[in-house]
Amino acid sequence: MQQLIRDFESAQLKAAEDVPVIKPGDTVRVKINLYEGRILPVIAMKKIQRIAAKGKSGREQKAERQQTFEGTVIGVQGSGLRQKFTVRKLASGVGVEKTFFVHTTRVAAIEVVRRSHVRRAKLYYLRDRVGKATRLREKRENVAKVD
Amino acid sequence: MINKIPATKIGMTTMFDEQGFSVPVTLVQPFTLVVTELKRPEKHGYSAVQLAFKETLRKRINKPQQGVLSKAGTEKILSKSYESRQDEIDALSLGQEINPAEVIGDWGKIKVTGTSKGKGFAGAVKRWGFRGQQRTHGDPDNRRPMSNNATDPARVFKGSRRPGRLGAKQISTRGLKLQSYNPELNLIAIKGAVPGPVGGTVFLTLMSKAEAK
Incomplete structure (x- = not known):
């Protein structure tokens, strides 16, 4: 039965080549798919029927947009289907953190821009620092090894 | 179908x-x-x-x-x-x-x-969600069912919330x-x-x- 659950989960995983190895301290660029509203298919169908009944066929659902979020990975939680990573960046002087599931369709692509030398699994200490203190030493030679 | x-x-x-x-x-x-x-x-x-x-x-x-x-x-x-x-x-x-x-x-x-x-045989806190008693100030046992009904009829009414078998239903x-x-x-x-x-x-x-x- 545990094997059945594992099979069910592995069927939903993204292909290994689409998912880079993400580690704390990495600077990543995450492309996020944005869907208009949280419309479930059943409701969407009813909406389409209602619009059709009114004769307003011109109203269409907006196409999905993509957004990019670039920042430092301050932690990776979980594994497999439930693996999540937290990205922190400074937006107009305010610290912003977003946590993503690695294998969800919301995350269209993950690009590792830079890897850094860190000695912690969770870089929460970056939250208390500003400016120059948030710099991390780049990990040059290991970039080739990982890729 | x-x-x-x-x-x-x-x-x-x-x-x-x-x-x-x-x-x-x-x-x-x-x-x-x-x-x-x-x-x-x-x-x-x-x-x-x-x-x-x-x-x-x-x-x-x-x-x-x-x-x-x-x-x-x-x-x-x-x-x-x-x-x-x-x-x-x-x-x-x-x-x-x-x-x-x-x-x-x-x-x-x-x-x-x-x-x-x-x-199995569960207490009133687990079975009925009783609050129990205080855990500090020397309370000897803090999961007792305590008072349940009036004492005047000199019997327990049927369906009272008491400890007993829970689950497997x-x-x-x-x-x-x-x-x-x-x-x-x-x-x-x-x-x-x-x-x-x-x-x-x-x-x-x-x-x-x-x-x-």
Whole structure:
């Protein structure tokens, strides 16, 4: 039965080549798919029927947009289907953190821009620092090894 | 076609919906069904279809069950039977095999019935949600049921909330939604939790429109 659950989960995983190895301290660029509203298919169908009944066929659902979020990975939680990573960046002087599931369709692509030398699994200490203190030493030679 | 199917509870996991949001789901594996009898209003007083499931060895079933199976004309040895109450039974024939995946295609809200996990002899705090007593200031025992009723009748009223056997009872969770079906693994994903232990048998029933509201 545990094997059945594992099979069910592995069927939903993204292909290994689409998912880079993400580690704390990495600077990543995450492309996020944005869907208009949280419309479930059943409701969407009813909406389409209602619009059709009114004769307003011109109203269409907006196409999905993509957004990019670039920042430092301050932690990776979980594994497999439930693996999540937290990205922190400074937006107009305010610290912003977003946590993503690695294998969800919301995350269209993950690009590792830079890897850094860190000695912690969770870089929460970056939250208390500003400016120059948030710099991390780049990990040059290991970039080739990982890729 | 059929509005009630049996399944084995496999366990809970996560999946992503169309928009990539994570959804907690329970996986259940439905059984292949065989029609063993059609109950008609003129003969039995009501309309239903009797179905058998769960393959086993010939020596494990008794003579009456063997009779039911041979009357239906099926090769399979099935140990369990149940009835699905419904009006449309003319499309079905004795011995017909039914793949539950074809049945659940247009199901909306469902009711999941199972036998809850047995908790044994449980105290009033676990069984009835009593608050217990304070844990500090020298309280010797802080999960006692305390006063329950008036003392004047000099007896305990029936149905009082006392410690006793908890769980291992039939429980239905209503208004659950089917999230997906995986044909390769024959797994149904139901959004939310369903009663009973992993490996237990649960029944998925299509809720009528009146019930679903």
